[in-house]
Amino acid sequence: MSIKVNGKQVIWIENETVKQLLKRMKYTFPLVVVKINDKLVPRSSYTETIIPDKAKIAVIHMISGG
Amino acid sequence: MNIKKSEKISKKLKGSSVGIAGLGGLGSNAAISLARIGIGRLVLVDFDKIEECNLNRQYYFLDQVGKYKTEALKENIQRVNPSVKVDIKNYKLNKGAMDNPFHNVDVIVEALDSAEEKTIFIEEIMQNLPNIPLVAxxxxxxxxxxxxxxxxxxxxxxxxxxxxxxxxxxxVLLAPRVCLMANWEANIVLEILLGEDK
Structure with a gap:
């Protein structure tokens, strides 16, 4: 029972939301894009989206400059 | 030079279109590279005017300071390759409507400045135009x-x-790294448009 966050194996916790996972991973930067199994999670659903077991999660943090 | 391959690529690119959000260091340099290789159509979006401090990395000239980036870049592209069709949108991309100019392109390039704008843009494109490849x-x-x-x-x-x-x-933002990453983006665009046949 595990998930992968940015390629790193992490224990899966039942009923954990995206918001809770970001906190657990200490991803504190305010600007992130989250995809679960290649599907975008809108920012407005971070508190209600539950992470499924074996999920592959990508958390992308953008840095200013262009 | 493999002439046969070059002709095949030219034909494919002529029928392709790319949208670019932001015409600063990333967007202006990516656009020029894509124009040089003969992309059929570019959709260029920015609201800003050129300032002298932009010239350390952006594809504009001293005599263009004060002009809108959209108009100046269109001029520069036409000096390089007049066969490229250039659609310019001279406005700021607003939250909630960031995908608007990009519904009819094959690939979208994110070339914005602030992390906040980048994040919102990526979210909106992935949500509203999930089938169009996005290079950020x-x-x-x-x-x-x-x-x-x-x-x-x-x-x-x-x-x-x-x-x-x-x-x-x-x-600091300086030409070597900014242009490197702008062309990195353009190179990914090319890979997407041309597919596996390298």
Whole structure:
């Protein structure tokens, strides 16, 4: 029972939301894009989206400059 | 030069279109590279005017200072390759409607400045135009460390990224690294448009 966050194996916790996972991973930067199994999670659903077991999660943090 | 391959590529690119959000260091340089190789149509979006301090990395000239970036870049592209059709949109991309100019392009390039705008843009494009490949860029500031730049692909999102770069708020933006990443984006666009046959 595990998930992968940015390629790193992490224990899966039942009923954990995206918001809770970001906190657990200490991803504190305010600007992130989250995809679960290649599907975008809108920012407005971070508190209600539950992470499924074996999920592959990508958390992308953008840095200013262009 | 493989003439047969070159002709095949030219034909394919002539029928392709690319949208670019932001015409600063990333967008102006990516656009010029794509114009040089003969992309059929470019959709260029920016609201800003050229300032002298932009010239250390952006594809404009001293005598264009004060002009709108959209209009100046169209001029420069036409001087390089007049066969490229250039659609310019001279306005700021607003939250909630960022995908609007890009519904009829084959690939979208994110070339915005602030992390906040980049994030909102990526979210809106992935949500509203999930079938159009999106090339984005993060971590252009500083100099050196070319080897830290990597492409990360997640579904239809291709991110040109240096995870360890500092924010441009705390660092400098200079032509070598900015142009490197702009052309990195353009090179990913090419890979997407041309497919596997390298």
């Amino acid at each position: 860029c993060s971590g252009t500031a500083g100099y050196g460390n070319s080897d830290r730049i990597k492409t990360k692909q997640i579904g239809n999102l291709y991110l040109c990224q240096d995870k360890d770069a500092r924010s441009s708020d705390d660092d």
